[in-house]
Amino acid sequence: NGTLWPSSGRLHAAAKGPLSNAWGEGNCGGGFAPYLKFAGFDAVIIEGTSKKPVYLYIDDGVAEIRSAENLWGKDVWETHDLLKKEIREDIHTAIIGPAGENKVRIASIMVDKYAAIARSGLGAVMGSKKLKAIAVYGTRKIRLHNKYKFYEKSVEAIKKLLSHPFSESVKKYGTTILVNLMNEIARYPTRNLQSGYFEEFEKLSAEILKDSYRVGEGSCYGCPLHCKKRHKVLSGRYACEGGYGLEYETLDAYGGRIGNSNLEAIIYANQLTNRLGMDTDDVGGVVGFMMELYEKGIINKEFTNGLEFKWGDPEILIKSIEMIAYRRGIGDLMAEGTHRLALRIGGEALIYDMTVKGVDIPSQDGRAQKSMGLSHAVANRGADHLTSAEFLSEVGWPDAILERFEERAKKIYGRSIMPEGADRLSPVFKPLMVIDSENFAALVDSLVLCKFVTHWPPVFYFKDIAEALTYATGIRYTEEDVRVIGERIYLLERAFNLREGLSSKDDRLPERLLREPAPAGPCKGHVVELDDMLKEYYRLRCYDDRGYPSYEKMKEVGLEDVAKELGIQPY
Secondary structure (H helix, E strand, O other), X not given: OOOOOOOOOOEEEEEEOOOXXXXXXXXXXXXXXXXXXXXXXXXXXXXXXOOOOEEEEEEOOEEEEEEOOOOOOOOHHHHHHHHHHHOOOOOEEEEOOHHHHOOOOOEOEEEOOOEEEOHHHHHHHHHHOOEEEEEEEOOOOOOOOXXXXXXXXXXXXXXXHHHOHHHHHHHHHHHHHHHHHHHHOOOOOEOOOOEOOOOOHHHHOHHHHHHHHEEEEEOOOOOOOOOEEEEEEOOOOOOEEEEEOOOHHHHHHOOHHHOOOOHHHHHHHHHHHHHHOEOHHHHHHHHHHHHHHHHHOOOOOOOOOOOOOOOOOHHHXXXXXHHHHHOOOOHHHHOOOHHHHHHHHOHHHHHHOOEEOOEEOOOOOOXXXXXXXXXXXXXXXXXXXXXXXXXXXXXXXXXXXHHHHHHHHHHHHOOOXXXXXXXXXXXXXXXXXXXXXXXXXXXXXXOOOOOOOOOOOOOOOHHHHHHHHHHHHOOOOOHHHHHHHHHHHHHHHHHHHHHOOOOHHHOXXXXXXXXXXXXXXXXXXXXXXXXXXXXXXXXHHOEOOOOOEOHHHHHHOOOHHHHHHOOOOOO
């Protein structure tokens, strides 16, 4: 954090997740993390609870707990502005909204007003501690072992990143460019994953957003990509400031996922969700679930307090956001998340529960990209695309696939990784690719780097990280060293879940994705061949049938003590 290395301004948070009762984590950009470093801290650990609302202020080596009773009940934007007035204009903040205060299980932590640590319900964890916010400011310099070599490596990295042809699209559109791309390959979850193709996707395109609603752009600390776009609705029912950060995930969660093509309503709903402090993926997931149950006649207006959950109705979305955040009416049940709501309703409702480990599947249909189906099933924090970020087969980057996997494929399987490795509809080689990407993503998250420079596009890899770390710390890191670090992190998260009672039975997908063939697009007729991929994934990970890693594997990565705690025995 806080160095010249491109896109190194991310912030990572972790706790036991209220949705999964297992490993929970989230990540976002902005300026908070570098300024935490400038204040003299690498991390903040919050233990215990407060009897009254408080916030934590950190400034140049000093941490102070202050009263937040005047902030409790305020939304994120109001709190952010009040803290800037109370402390100083140039502070950076991490704040929960009313949803976090009300311990809504899908509550987020909002950073610097617009960025979201959205997944895993970590806002509810802060709310349970009566911790309204963390504010930080610092002026200290970062010391590097060899600042000249690190500078040279960083400049080289920036040039390499900006010269990649895909970076130009990211700079121009941010993640909104994915709406067209994902719908084209039918990987755009539509109507609670009934399909991966949304007929009205063109109304949500990156071009319309840019031409009709964009009013500015920005970047996270030290990032040359400037993928943050600012949107605003000037007039009408959905007039709003909008702000930074309308991303692809929200354009699906509040778009195709619920059958809604009203772009202005999505911009408005995104702002409302951010102000109240919730994850748009999970909100869209639970609203889409309710809409399908209503369509199927499993629930009625008596259950919904008179509301009609019809596909494509933006007003129901907006009402749901408010009801969930304040736990009003049916929103109190929806605030528990899709999985707990499905269990509460019971019966046929369980068929339409599109969650893994209690967490809603995000904006990718695994039937259109088999590695993503596997990733959702095995991700440590529940259904997730970023735990692995296996994007190489998504659009087919053959050069990167050959460079990273050809030698290993020949060693393990006796044949080339191609053409199946670059075929998103083939399950062949995908366990190998997912494991590699999971380990790399764990390393990247530990260094709080952005996956826009490591996974999508595939610009940097283990070797680049090892060299930069060596110059920064003075400790000699090899490519193998950082590979082991990534694997150790991933297996430690897995061990956390095993300790909390999870097992192989939790590495599953909703039956819809396993039994209902995709109805449209290039993947028409496809399902996720999870059993075959999972078997090979377990073999390569050295897991047993219960989903426990072997003692030998744990010892190999330096987790022998953890293996003993879990009762894993040597062969």
